[in-house]
Amino acid sequence: MIDAARDLLDNYWVLMPVKVLAVLAIFLTFPLVVGYMEHKVMAHMQARLGPMEAGRFHGVLQLVADGIKFVQKESIIPKAADKWVFALAPAVALIPAILVFGFIPYGPDLVPIRSDVGLFVTLALSSVSVIGVLMAAWSSANKYSLMGGIRAAAQLIAYELPLVLAAAAVAMQAGSADLAVIVERQGWWGYIVGPLVIGFFVYGTAALAELTRPPFDMPVADSELVFGHLTEYTGLRFAFFLLTEYAGIVSQSAIAATLFLGGWKGPFLDGPWWLAAKVLALSFVVIWARSTYPRLREDQLQSFAWLRLVPVSLALLLVVGFLKVYEVGI
Amino acid sequence: MTTYFQAYGTFAALLVLSIAFVAVAFGANRLLRPNRPTPGKLTTYESGMDPVGTTWSQTQIRYYVFAFLFVIFDVESVFLFPWALVFADIGVAAFWEMVVFIGVLAIGLLYAFKKGVLRWA
Numbered sequence: 155m156i157d158a159a160r161d162l163l164d165n166y167w168v169l170m171p172v173k174v175l176a177v178l179a180i181f182l183t184f185p186l187v188v189g190y191m192e193h194k195v196m197a198h199m200q201a202r203l204g205p206m207e208a209g210r211f212h213g214v215l216q217l218v219a220d221g222i223k224f225v226q227k228e229s230i231i232p233k234a235a236d237k238w239v240f241a242l243a244p245a246v247a248l249i250p251a252i253l254v255f256g257f258i259p260y261g262p263d264l265v266p267i268r269s270d271v272g273l274f275v276t277l278a279l280s281s282v283s284v285i286g287v288l289m290a291a292w293s294s295a296n297k298y299s300l301m302g303g304i305r306a307a308a309q310l311i312a313y314e315l316p317l318v319l320a321a322a323a324v325a326m327q328a329g330s331a332d333l334a335v336i337v338e339r340q341g342w343w344g345y346i347v348g349p350l351v352i353g354f355f356v357y358g359t360a361a362l363a364e365l366t367r368p369p370f371d372m373p374v375a376d377s378e379l380v381f382g383h384l385t386e387y388t389g390l391r392f393a394f395f396l397l398t399e400y401a402g403i404v405s406q407s408a409i410a411a412t413l414f415l416g417g418w419k420g421p422f423l424d425g426p427w428w429l430a431a432k433v434l435a436l437s438f439v440v441i442w443a444r445s446t447y448p449r450l451r452e453d454q455l456q457s458f459a460w461l462r463l464v465p466v467s468l469a470l471l472l473v474v475g476f477l478k479v480y481e482v483g484i
Numbered sequence: 485m486t487t488y489f490q491a492y493g494t495f496a497a498l499l500v501l502s503i504a505f506v507a508v509a510f511g512a513n514r515l516l517r518p519n520r521p522t523p524g525k526l527t528t529y530e531s532g533m534d535p536v537g538t539t540w541s542q543t544q545i546r547y548y549v550f551a552f553l554f555v556i557f558d559v560e561s562v563f564l565f566p567w568a569l570v571f572a573d574i575g576v577a578a579f580w581e582m583v584v585f586i587g588v589l590a591i592g593l594l595y596a597f598k599k600g601v602l603r604w605a
Contacts, residue, residue: 331568460597
């Protein structure tokens with residue numbers, strides 16, 4: 155019976171749809187869990203209760219209810235907007251965010267799409283979402299949107315560098331850009347024991363900025379730009395941009411956990427549950443940062459990337475390279 | 485075990501599925517949503533005032549120089565990745581060559597900083 159099931163799963167045409175549907179299922183559940191967590195964690199940090207009604211128990215179904223409401227909302231496209239670009243922007247932002255989930259190693263043999271350059275592909279895919287943001291900003295024909303979009307572009311290119319350089323340091327240490335191999339070459343304590351702990355902080359900060367999450371939320375600064383590139387969006391299209399943001403939190407946390415925290419490895423019983431726990435813990439930190447730090451000013455934000463994170467990550471590359479080439483064990 | 489091309493097949497299937505997901509969601513939205521446009525609703529939002537001037541307005545992009553810097557360092561990272569995967573096998577020489585390469589770029593960044601490019605104009 156078990157052998158028959160295993161033979162069936164060895165068949166590519168059986169296994170492939172299972173993998174693809176599993177990735178979609180992960181994409182449709184984890185971002186909602188993180189979204190609900192954000193409601194609740196922020197509420198309790200501000201001495202509120204947050205959602206309490208939907209789903210009877212502490213508002214657990216709040217985001218499902220939100221989704222049902224968004225689907226029934228009128229979709230307003232302003233007359234001045236570039237209609238096609240405006241309508242397609244949410245899809246351009248959302249689809250790469252789904253695809254990233256396919257490359258993450260969830261367990262010892264649970265890698266939906268295994269690639270020699272998995273690290274490179276995930277970084278590339280997560281930067282495609284920027285194009286969706288720029289499309290939304292430009293096509294809205296709204297001054298707030300345009301300014302938000304330009305800020306977003308400047309921020310995303312500035313923080314792309316420390317992100318990529320910190321990831322390159324991990325690739326150097328592991329000697330591979332295959333995410334599954336990177337996890338296998340770490341102990342369960344990951345790479346944060348050693349010089350790469352700096353890489354973890356650089357990567358985490360840059361990822362927070364890439365997601366335009368507070369304290370790096372200048373592009374959607376609500377007190378000055380209404381909602382940046384999302385100002386003109388309503389209904390399901392708006393919901394898709396929000397879903398992209400939460401999917402981004404989950405996928406960036408998962409990549410950070412894979413690169414630095416040992417991925418699916420744990421002190422006992424390796425498996426996907428460890429990755430899930432690490433993702434939720436990192437997402438909690440993202441939410442925590444939102445309710446703790448005030449927003450950075452635009453020039454502070456730029457100089458922090460160029461004068462702090464980029465030099466630090468370049469130095470980190472040299473340190474990791476030196477230790478590895480002269481075989482000083484870390 | 486999946487082969488090289490099967491990984492691409494899975495990726496293609498995932499791409500098709502995610503496009504289908506978006507299409508189905510927008511299709512459901514089209515069937516379920518009301519559609520009652522009024523001139524007020526379709527106006528560009530400018531904090532409740534009538535929009536002033538052209539909609540695609542000219543903006544001073546103060547940080548365009550950052551884009552040049554970005555291109556330089558992004559090309560660097562493209563060179564870095566293949567090197568990062570093999571330098572340990574080649575040995576000490578490969579490491580010091582990359583030190584020189586990164587050093588030249590770091591001097592470039594220092595020069596840009598000295599020139600005041602990274603300060604708010």
